[in-house]
Amino acid sequence: MIPTITLNNGVKMPAIGYGVFRMKDPAECEEAVVQAIQSGYRLIDTAAAYENEEAVGRAIRRCGVPREELFITTKLWITDTSYEGAKRGFARSMERLGLGYVDLYLIHQPYNDYYGAWRALEELYAAGKARVIGVDNFTPDKLADFVFWNKVKPAVNLVECNAFFQREEERRYMESQNIQMQAWSPLAAGQGRLFENETLRTLAAAHNKTVAQIVLRWLVQRNIVPLVKSANPQRMKENLDIFDFALTDAAMQQIAALDTGRTAFSPRTTGPAVDAFLKASLDYKV
Secondary structure: OOOEEEOOOOOEEEOOEEEOOOOOOHHHHHHHHHHHHHHOOOEEEOOHHHOOHHHHHHHHHHOOOOHHHOEEEEEEOHHHOOHHHHHHHHHHHHHHHOOOOEEEEEEOOOOOOHHHHHHHHHHHHHOOOEEEEEEEOOOHHHHHHHHHHOOOOOOEEEEEOEOOEOOHHHHHHHHHOOOEEEEEOOOHHHHHHHHHOHHHHHHHHHHOOOHHHHHHHHHHHOOOEEEEOOOOHHHHHHHHOOOOOOOOHHHHHHHHOOOOOOOOOOOOOOHHHHHHHHHHHOOOOO
């Protein structure tokens, strides 16, 4: 049984989830989600921009687990990030998923009219169509501004977080605001030679676990919910098998020392980088 975390509105969310980013092949995605649920995952994370909501919906209907036992997340893409756009985007996502509600609906990126979109999300939340609402990829300054000016506080902020990009100051701020931090790319997509890191390999050997299990356990002990991805059934199960051991304070500090403070991907911290990203966002079929 996967432990749960209670969010700021009282809804319980599994402490680890399964994501389907870049699973563009419908049959592969559907089968992977069915396998993940049958392996024990209950939190399934998709997005309009992933272009696989229909496959996820089919998997939900096939998996044999009652809908109310699952926690389904999807996300609003940039091109729909406005008040009216959010209502249209949500309706399309529900149609593709074949669901009457989602457990978590996120604004996928902090661009376009995300304040207007939040008004629509607040209405969806009040109507029970989204049990929880939150944001994705919000930097500390944008999140603080967002929290200050909005009536309903986001319950979740999903950000990149891994052993090499730890974001501890941001985690503490979210914790102080009772906003749950989720981690995408918790294994840094294998970059930075993470799986060959000597500190992580030594800890893995000491606990008879894999490097991935050590990093995922480290995230969970920091009260961060990791979203993992693997189409390999054995790795799916391994990534879940992190609740039968604990890392010592000394081990947590050893991993903390690995922080580089840098993203494993292309940073969007300049005007040209953001401009290129926004132009590319227009190509998604949402």
